[in-house]
Amino acid sequence: MPSALLDIFDPKAAPRPIGIDLGTTHSLVASVRDGRPETIADCDQEVLLPSVVSYTDHGVIVGRAAQSRAVEHPRDTIVSVKRFMGRGADDPETRRLGPYEFAPARAKEPNVVRFVVRGGREVTPVEVSAEVLRTLKRAAEDELRIVGGAVITVPAYFDDAQRQATKDAGRLAGLEVLRLINEPTAAALAYGLDKKQNGHFAVYDLGGGTFDITILLLDNGVFQVKSTGGDSALGGDDMDRAIAEIVLRDLGYETGAAHVPTDPSFLRLLLDTSREIKHALTIALEAEVVLPDVHGRERSVVVTRERFEGAIKILLDRTGVACRRALKDAGLKPEALDGVILVGGSTRVPYVVSYVKGLFKRDPLADIDPDQVVALGAAVQADLLAGEGPRDEVLLLDVLPLSLGIEVGAGVVDKILPRNLTIPTGARATYTTQEDKQTGFVIHVVQGERELATDCRSLAHFTLKGIPPMPAGMAKLEVTFQVDADGLLSVHAKELVTGIEQTVAVKPSYGLDDETVEKMLMDALDYGEEDLLTRRIAENRLEAHRIVTATEKAVTSDAELLEPGEKEAIGQSMMELAEAARGNDPGRMHHLIEELDRVSKPFATRRMNRAIARAIEGRKVDDVERRVG
Amino acid sequence: MDPFQTLGVPQRYDLDLGALEKTHRELSRALHPDRHMGAETGKREALSRAVEVNLAWRILRDPVKRAEALFSLHGVPVGETNEPKSSPAFLMEVLEEREALDDAKQARDLARVHAMARAIEERAQAVQDSLAEAFSAANGDRDRLASHIGKLGELRYFKRFLEEVSAIEDTLAEEI
Numbered sequence: 050m051p052s053a054l055l056d057i058f059d060p061k062a063a064p065r066p067i068g069i070d071l072g073t074t075h076s077l078v079a080s081v082r083d084g085r086p087e088t089i090a091d092c093d094q095e096v097l098l099p100s101v102v103s104y105t106d107h108g109v110i111v112g113r114a115a116q117s118r119a120v121e122h123p124r125d126t127i128v129s130v131k132r133f134m135g136r137g138a139d140d141p142e143t144r145r146l147g148p149y150e151f152a153p154a155r156a157k158e159p160n161v162v163r164f165v166v167r168g169g170r171e172v173t174p175v176e177v178s179a180e181v182l183r184t185l186k187r188a189a190e191d192e193l194r195i196v197g198g199a200v201i202t203v204p205a206y207f208d209d210a211q212r213q214a215t216k217d218a219g220r221l222a223g224l225e226v227l228r229l230i231n232e233p234t235a236a237a238l239a240y241g242l243d244k245k246q247n248g249h250f251a252v253y254d255l256g257g258g259t260f261d262i263t264i265l266l267l268d269n270g271v272f273q274v275k276s277t278g279g280d281s282a283l284g285g286d287d288m289d290r291a292i293a294e295i296v297l298r299d300l301g302y303e304t305g306a307a308h309v310p311t312d313p314s315f316l317r318l319l320l321d322t323s324r325e326i327k328h329a330l331t332i333a334l335e336a337e338v339v340l341p342d343v344h345g346r347e348r349s350v351v352v353t354r355e356r357f358e359g360a361i362k363i364l365l366d367r368t369g370v371a372c373r374r375a376l377k378d379a380g381l382k383p384e385a386l387d388g389v390i391l392v393g394g395s396t397r398v399p400y401v402v403s404y405v406k407g408l409f410k411r412d413p414l415a416d417i418d419p420d421q422v423v424a425l426g427a428a429v430q431a432d433l434l435a436g437e438g439p440r441d442e443v444l445l446l447d448v449l450p451l452s453l454g455i456e457v458g459a460g461v462v463d464k465i466l467p468r469n470l471t472i473p474t475g476a477r478a479t480y481t482t483q484e485d486k487q488t489g490f491v492i493h494v495v496q497g498e499r500e501l502a503t504d505c506r507s508l509a510h511f512t513l514k515g516i517p518p519m520p521a522g523m524a525k526l527e528v529t530f531q532v533d534a535d536g537l538l539s540v541h542a543k544e545l546v547t548g549i550e551q552t553v554a555v556k557p558s559y560g561l562d563d564e565t566v567e568k569m570l571m572d573a574l575d576y577g578e579e580d581l582l583t584r585r586i587a588e589n590r591l592e593a594h595r596i597v598t599a600t601e602k603a604v605t606s607d608a609e610l611l612e613p614g615e616k617e618a619i620g621q622s623m624m625e626l627a628e629a630a631r632g633n634d635p636g637r638m639h640h641l642i643e644e645l646d647r648v649s650k651p652f653a654t655r656r657m658n659r660a661i662a663r664a665i666e667g668r669k670v671d672d673v674e675r676r677v678g
Numbered sequence: 679m680d681p682f683q684t685l686g687v688p689q690r691y692d693l694d695l696g697a698l699e700k701t702h703r704e705l706s707r708a709l710h711p712d713r714h715m716g717a718e719t720g721k722r723e724a725l726s727r728a729v730e731v732n733l734a735w736r737i738l739r740d741p742v743k744r745a746e747a748l749f750s751l752h753g754v755p756v757g758e759t760n761e762p763k764s765s766p767a768f769l770m771e772v773l774e775e776r777e778a779l780d781d782a783k784q785a786r787d788l789a790r791v792h793a794m795a796r797a798i799e800e801r802a803q804a805v806q807d808s809l810a811e812a813f814s815a816a817n818g819d820r821d822r823l824a825s826h827i828g829k830l831g832e833l834r835y836f837k838r839f840l841e842e843v844s845a846i847e848d849t850l851a852e853e854i
Contacts, residue, residue, distance in 0.1 A: 476736065477733060664708040
């Protein structure tokens with residue numbers, strides 16, 4: 050769009066939005082260039098960054114170099130940190146895994162574990178993930194010069210604590226997180242399903258260590274998760290182990306755990322070789338390797354595709370069980386699906402493709418690299434959100450994955466927001482005091498489908514205090530839940546009757562409050578030479594750019610809603626903001642952003658009212674047409 | 679608040695819930711912050727409208743809450759303390775059905791639980807049909823409506839019964 054206002058911003062220095070797949074085993078970053086999403090390689094021309102972070106005496110190492118330290122420094126090297134996001138030290142998931150040492154749990158932080166690494170340093174999963182994100186950001190900066198906002202993907206079943214932790218990690222890495230979106234939704238976006246068709250889609254995601262199945266309903270840009278399922282301990286690593294067993298047998302070892310050789314370097318070699326065999330069998334019908342046998346003599350081993358498939362059938366049958374359950378939960382037969390999407394490197398195995406085909410009775414979509422498809426979709430969404438793409442045609446509406454509620458009498462949960470509502474969303478409920486002269490309400494926010502609070506995930510506890518003593522049942526507490534477009538919750542509570550209104554905003558914190566994040570940002574390497582001012586200037590400039598772009602677009606497309614003189618006033622305000630954005634005064638930029646907001650508010654309200662009227666009206670026209678037709 | 683007005687549908691009991699769900703979705707789309715330019719105030723306003731829309735949707739899609747809303751809008755007070763007590767015969771029947779459900783639960787007899795649920799669903803549907811007819815026949819007349827308030831209590835009972843069934847299903851499914 051040619052625009053005098055937008056020309057003020059140097060197009061070459063325009064911030065470029067990015068999409069990030071923050072994965073359990075590996076992560077990657079992509080951006081839309083010339084209308085097409087593309088992944089961004091690092092300086093070694095590698096696209097996939099292993100999600101491994103190693104803490105050493107000389108600093109932090111991320112990626113392949115960190116991975117190679119895992120065997121020697123298991124405690125200092127955090128792998129699969131995604132499994133720990135938003136989870137407490139007592140969480141069964143946390144207890145199950147890995148060689149890590151954890152710091153004692155802190156009372157106020159039920160949803161945070163702390164790894165004790167090199168030199169007794171304590172790090173949270175948020176900080177570890179931020180290291181991965183920072184590495185990706187640097188690769189993106191090398192390629193794009195200035196990185197704009199980021200869209201980060203999360204599994205569809207992630208709860209509020211896990212989403213909040215992911216967003217905090219993004220902020221900590223110095224990213225402006227535009228949005229969190231669900232991984233299967235991102236995969237569907239990468240295939241362009243949002244504009245092509247409506248219907249039910251299955252996203253079959255078999256990664257290195259996890260399997261997820263999601264049934265999505267696409268309806269004119271709404272992506273509703275109908276059901277999810279999976280197995281958090283099933284993936285490509287298990288296929289490698291299955292091959293390793295075949296190889297061991299051929300090398301003369303007896304079967305069974307007791308006879309597995311214990312030499313760690315031999316085991317490493319064995320597993321690496323097994324992985325190479327798996328990769329080779331994607332194209333070849335057999336693969337040959339030479340390894341020392343049980344007597345130490347070199348021996349050649351041949352693994353055919355047939356033997357490999359026989360060994361992994363039992364693994365795939367486990368995915369089949371999860372898929373059938375997900376279909377049943379969604380109330381669908383396989384024939385009713387409109388498409389199946391493959392995600393995750395393990396879906397490159399030809400047998401997986403044919404297995405999925407048999408399961409869903411159709412050829413799965415697999416023409417986009419299954420390792421990259423999620424990041425590519427995230428880049429598409431980032432591009433849309435930054436106002437670069439054809440935004441009016443596509444609107445992504447994810448849904449709330451799990452119900453949100455508060456604990457009422459006897460530990461029972463009152464669900465305030467049921468699952469599957471499109472987000473952003475909100476709801477209100479009123480409660481009253483149980484006892485005479487009760488001067489405070491304790492509010493316990495939980496997430497989950499179960500009836501008792503103890504069976505749900507605890508998100509936050511807070512107390513509304515200072516209510517004047519009244520007889521039981523007199524005070525009226527109004528609790529408002531709001532879930533933003535990232536699926537993140539904030540809770541407000543106020544007491545209505547006394548006229549003393551109180552509002553308490555609760556933003557569940559996962560070990561890091563805003564101040565801590567700010568301080569960590571300052572300490573972080575990226576900002577070593579910068580000061581807070583530079584960062585504020587950059588942030589406000591981005592915000593100014595976004596708002597001027599959006600306002601410009603709105604004024605052009607809905608010109609008929611402008612009242613006399615309004616266009617000039619808004620135009621003047623935009624001009625001043627654009628001018629200020631060229632300078633270095635963040636306070637002035639912030640002030641003018643608010644000013645533009647104020648000047649354009651009546652216009653914005655008119656646009657909203659018309660959008661509402663059209664939404665309702667559109668329905669009626671539809672109904673009439675259906676009756677007539 | 680009038681939830682019917684918020685979602686732009688006429689004040690009647692027999693609503694096309696499928697069409698209403700689409701309207702709700704279209705409104706969610708219209709109120710999405712990505713659709714609204716500007717900074718925080720616009721987004722806040724959109725979100726508070728979204729709260730109203732969701733509240734209305736939750737009321738209208740629930741047969742009990744929808745009936746309560748319609749009675750209230752026509753000046754008939756609702757809520758268990760405002761409504762006349764159910765007949766002893768109905769309460770007795772209620773008690774017996776609850777006991778039968780409890781027996782089926784103890785016996786882990788999921789088939790019997792399901793059969794009872796189906797019977798209750800049918801009765802709930804019959805009450806809903808008669809409520810729809812009553813609302814339409816009363817034509818907004820408060821006194822004529824007030825004579826049907828007893829149906830609300832029955833509907834609430836059926837709802838609680840079905841909630842109990844779903845809790846039993848969850849418990850029995852976990853044991854397997």
